[in-house]
Amino acid sequence: MQNYKAPQRDTLFVTNELLGFEEHYQRLGFEDATDDLVRAIYAEAAKFAENILAPINAVGDDEGCTFNDGEVTTPTGFKEAYRQYVEGGWPSMSHPVEFGGQGLPYSLSTSMAEWFSGANHSWAMYPGLSQGCMETLKAHGTPEQKKVYLEKLVEGSWTGTMCLTEPHCGSDLGMLKCKAEPAEDGTYKLTGTKIFISAGEHDMSDNIVHIVLARLPDAPAGTKGISLFIVPKYNVDADGNITDRNTVKCGSIEHKMGIKGSATCVMNFDAANAILIGEPNRGLNCMFVFMNMARIGTGVEGLSATEAAFQGALTYAQDRTQFRSMSGVKNPDGPADPIIVHPDVRRMLLTQKALREGNRALSIYCMQLVDVSQHAADAQEKQMAEAKLALLTPIVKAFLTETAQETTSYGMQVYGGHGYIKEWGMEQLARDTRICTMYEGTTGIQAIDLLARKIMGSNGELLKVFTGEIKEYCASIRDKQQFGHWSNAVESHVDEWLQMTQDIGLSAANNPEELGAAAVDYLMYAGYVTVGYFWLKMAVVAQQKLDEGTTEVDFYNAKLQTAKFYFDRMLTRTRSLVSAISSGSENLMQMDAEHFFQG
Numbered sequence: 001m002q003n004y005k006a007p008q009r010d011t012l013f014v015t016n017e018l019l020g021f022e023e024h025y026q027r028l029g030f031e032d033a034t035d036d037l038v039r040a041i042y043a044e045a046a047k048f049a050e051n052i053l054a055p056i057n058a059v060g061d062d063e064g065c066t067f068n069d070g071e072v073t074t075p076t077g078f079k080e081a082y083r084q085y086v087e088g089g090w091p092s093m094s095h096p097v098e099f100g101g102q103g104l105p106y107s108l109s110t111s112m113a114e115w116f117s118g119a120n121h122s123w124a125m126y127p128g129l130s131q132g133c134m135e136t137l138k139a140h141g142t143p144e145q146k147k148v149y150l151e152k153l154v155e156g157s158w159t160g161t162m163c164l165t166e167p168h169c170g171s172d173l174g175m176l177k178c179k180a181e182p183a184e185d186g187t188y189k190l191t192g193t194k195i196f197i198s199a200g201e202h203d204m205s206d207n208i209v210h211i212v213l214a215r216l217p218d219a220p221a222g223t224k225g226i227s228l229f230i231v232p233k234y235n236v237d238a239d240g241n242i243t244d245r246n247t248v249k250c251g252s253i254e255h256k257m258g259i260k261g262s263a264t265c266v267m268n269f270d271a272a273n274a275i276l277i278g279e280p281n282r283g284l285n286c287m288f289v290f291m292n293m294a295r296i297g298t299g300v301e302g303l304s305a306t307e308a309a310f311q312g313a314l315t316y317a318q319d320r321t322q323f324r325s326m327s328g329v330k331n332p333d334g335p336a337d338p339i340i341v342h343p344d345v346r347r348m349l350l351t352q353k354a355l356r357e358g359n360r361a362l363s364i365y366c367m368q369l370v371d372v373s374q375h376a377a378d379a380q381e382k383q384m385a386e387a388k389l390a391l392l393t394p395i396v397k398a399f400l401t402e403t404a405q406e407t408t409s410y411g412m413q414v415y416g417g418h419g420y421i422k423e424w425g426m427e428q429l430a431r432d433t434r435i436c437t438m439y440e441g442t443t444g445i446q447a448i449d450l451l452a453r454k455i456m457g458s459n460g461e462l463l464k465v466f467t468g469e470i471k472e473y474c475a476s477i478r479d480k481q482q483f484g485h486w487s488n489a490v491e492s493h494v495d496e497w498l499q500m501t502q503d504i505g506l507s508a509a510n511n512p513e514e515l516g517a518a519a520v521d522y523l524m525y526a527g528y529v530t531v532g533y534f535w536l537k538m539a540v541v542a543q544q545k546l547d548e549g550t551t552e553v554d555f556y557n558a559k560l561q562t563a564k565f566y567f568d569r570m571l572t573r574t575r576s577l578v579s580a581i582s583s584g585s586e587n588l589m590q591m592d593a594e595h596f597f598q599g
């Protein structure tokens with residue numbers, strides 16, 4: 001099995017050379033986040049991912065979690081790794097000092113979260129869900145709730161979950177049925193069943209804080225009648241001391257395709273003690289804070305699988321020998337040439353490489369926008385960052401996870417039949433990352449969020465803000481003639497994107513199905529163009545470094561060569577997407593539902 005290596009160099013290229021993080025952190029007031037400190041933290045995170053998490057990845061897949069009378073035991077090594085994670089201070093990194101955090105930026109912890117997930121997706125789910133719980137409490141908890149719950153979560157001795165899904169409703173949360181009845185002391189008694197709850201029960205922490213969506217007795221129907229509650233596994237007193245067991249219990253865990261070390265739980269709430277967070281009936285609004293970050297986090301999971309599949313495939317392609325190169329022998333001392341000489345193997349590797357680096361640039365850019373939206377002093381700058389983030393979040397979630405399906409499939413394909421065999425780890429990656437297009441809102445739901453809610457809902461304003469940035473950048477490099485071709489390609493795609501949006505808007509005015517019919521292809525189109533923009537920027541930076549006489553000539557040349565691959569062979573995928581989008585909804589909607597099966 002391939003040893004996972006945290007992509008420190010490439011991450012630093014994006015943060016420091018592409019996005020100017022050194023200045024970004026200082027400007028937002030993170031004086032402590034100096035380049036030296038960031039590099040030191042990255043080095044420790046890499047060690048944790050490579051030496052602690054990666055070795056128990058296959059173990060987690062083999063053993064899975066075990067369930068016994070409401071208790072869940074995680075695979076060998078998971079609990080110990082979590083203990084080391086807490087001792088290393090990782091849970092508290094980007095939380096405020098007042099709650100025991102280290103006050104470092106969100107982008108710092110989230111860019112490293114890619115490595116934890118790349119080393120061990122299942123394990124990374126446990127702290128990942130906790131982060132969501134903490135963000136929700138930070139944004140909407142009362143001072144008392146923060147004192148009692150947040151500090152323990154930040155410290156890592158407790159973990160958290162997000163309980164949304166019920167058996168009859170996943171995407172359409174307006175249908176949820178869990179009920180919360182007011183108790184006399186101002187708390188609530190919450191009753192109902194949640195399914196598919198990641199980290200709902202496990203043996204890694206002293207308490208589990210469930211954030212649960214439920215309805216109050218007089219709540220209006222639909223999404224306007226949902227409230228948000230804290231339900232701890234163990235009840236706690238006002239000082240945060242554990243008292244007795246609450247009446248929430250894990251009923252079973254799912255047997256599933258991948259992420260077997262992550263417990264996916266049915267959670268039964270039987271008049272469980274619950275505390276309201278935020279305003280009554282505003283639960284879904286409160287949840288959006290968490291959801292946006294969780295969506296970026298899920299996109300990053302997709303990226304992490306792309307990275308791990310690329311690393312495995314590349315090592316194998318350099319080692320495995322089959323046939324001779326068509327252009328002449330490349331490995332005269334061996335019986336055959338390594339398969340990396342063959343154009344088709346290179347096509348697969350370069351697809352992985354182009355997506356690994358392009359998607360990383362896009363995701364870290366979004367993390368930078370989160371930093372700005374949380375900490376910028378200037379209100380207008382904050383607003384711009386929020387607008388771009390709103391547009392890019394569904395793209396990051398869906399594009400990075402959809403492309404991970406292709407890259408992990410290539411991970412197996414480069415290995416040939418060996419890719420299908422468990423021992424190499426490639427099939428585990430493909431199984432583990434399959435869930436990413438489904439949870440945290442499916443690709444279909446992200447696409448509707450992008451096209452209908454964000455773009456049409458803002459009359460195209462959100463799109464104009466981001467495409468404005470792209471156009472401005474293209475204008476700023478007009479004098480760099482060697483990039484004229486790629487820059488024109490990006491600009492003409494932006495014009496096409498804007499025009500296509502208008503066209504869809506016009507046809508949707510006559511037929512609302514046009515939005516749904518276009519949505520997923522539209523999102524993928526947006527993804528390829530956005531990543532194209534980042535490839536253009538990365539190529540410009542790489543050329544600049546070469547012109548300045550860098551010693552890392554191979555690193556920057558590889559960037560330029562990968563950019564060429566992206567522009568020649570990947571951005572061009574937009575042609576078939578445009579064709580599908582412009583074909584409209586009739587080819588999808590004309591068949592009666594009962595006529596789909598014809599024998």
Ligand SMILES: Cc1cc2nc3c(=O)[nH]c(=O)nc-3n(C[C@H](O)[C@H](O)[C@H](O)COP(=O)(O)OP(=O)(O)OC[C@H]3O[C@@H](n4cnc5c(N)ncnc54)[C@H](O)[C@@H]3O)c2cc1C
Pocket residue numbers: 129162163164165168169170171172195196197198199256264435438439440441442443444445448516
């Ligand atoms: C391993 C795992 C872990 C999970 N972890 C959690 C967790 O921690 N907490 C939690 O609350 N949930 C969790 N989930 C649940 C997950 O978020 C849901 O499965 C997901 O939101 C989809 O809901 P659903 O399964 O009910 O599918 P449905 O909503 O029934 O959707 C089925 C299909 O219909 C499509 N569809 C539905 N409506 C539309 C529409 N309007 N337009 C176009 N297409 C549409 C969807 O895209 C999808 O393809 C987890 C699930 C799994 C499998």
